[in-house]
Amino acid sequence: MPRMTAEERRESVIRAAMSEFARGGYHGTSTEAIARRVGVSQPYLFRLFPGKQAIFLAAANRCLEETRLLFEEACKDATSPDEANRMMAEAYLVDTDPEQLLFQMQIYVAVASAEAAGDHEFGRTIRESWLEFWDSVHLSLGADQEETTEFWAYGMLINTLLSLGFPADHRVWAGFHTTKPL
Amino acid sequence: MPRMTAEERRESVIRAAMSEFARGGYHGTSTEAIARRVGVSQPYLFRLFPGKQAIFLAAANRCLEETRLLFEEACKDATSPDEANRMMAEAYLVDTDPEQLLFQMQIYVAVASAEAAGDHEFGRTIRESWLEFWDSVHLSLGADQEETTEFWAYGMLINTLLSLGFPADHRVWAGFHTTKPL
């Protein structure tokens, strides 16, 4: 069993948590499952993070940040807003791990649940990360508010269809005027 | 304590389940919470339904059906696809209980979780209900696949922004070219 620094372990935990939370969501994922995937004892997680929610939060921020960076990378050579749009859309459908898209959905509902339970701090943090993401996309697309909204709208529909488990050749995917999904 | 027929009770359970599951999702909601809201003992739920998942499924199907009927009602007097679009969009933002939109999100991620856990029957049932919904909207809008897709895309973005808890006057809502949300 290789020894790691606490920081490296935290990194492993975040990766594992992203996968596990993507599948089960916040309440449907046990810290046990995350620890098993990391290859570490379950109580040790609580020395690396103050609690389960902190693990989820770290994973969520990482997920939003990574997708944002993917977009920024994808459209960096675009010469027009329209081309940026196409490049980012393709990156979303082709280069993004489906797990990350499912995890996005889990993040969104986790915020709603936390909010309903009276925890507003959690949502505040996620919204902040998410707005950075939104603004980054907005900037990449040029300055049109409505177009950015449309871009996000299609993105959220993709997440939903994926979450519902419709295969790539199903007719619900036929109405996209951009690239077909994987 | 008024006595009801089993069928009436099942109805109450479905209403209560829709509210509770909307807040907590499948794993974050206890049957205890549902029973408390109904005003009935928790074990009695298992005489009305075979299990927790059956309750969720009944509530989910009801949610999708009700939103579908709301749309059909909203656009029944429309004279053009464009007018139908506007009427349905407004109905979604104004007349739909936000709880129902949150519950929709919970349904979507619940399917993903069930699928990941090896339960494909659950998703199959939900997808069936959801396709009826999709087709109903498609029919109301006229025969254009791409326009239906766009309509759904905006709907899913609305669900997401609501789930994330952005207030109605936040700038992320500004890019919608239809009615402003409540």
Add this chain to the structure above:
DNA sequence: CGAGTAAGTTAGTGGCTACTCACTAACGAG
């Protein structure tokens, strides 16, 4: 009235889960 039936409860159980405490093993510096 009385007896069957359907609505509803109380008490309980086994299993899981987040989190704690006390401990051990490896590494690095002097």
Add this chain to the structure above:
DNA sequence: CTCGTTAGTGAGTAGCCACTAACTTACTCG
């Protein structure tokens, strides 16, 4: 070598959860 620090574990605990079994209460109809 040794001693302090840091990575990591094993054993537990209190609480919650879905679900069961056995019982009680109310309505209904002959």
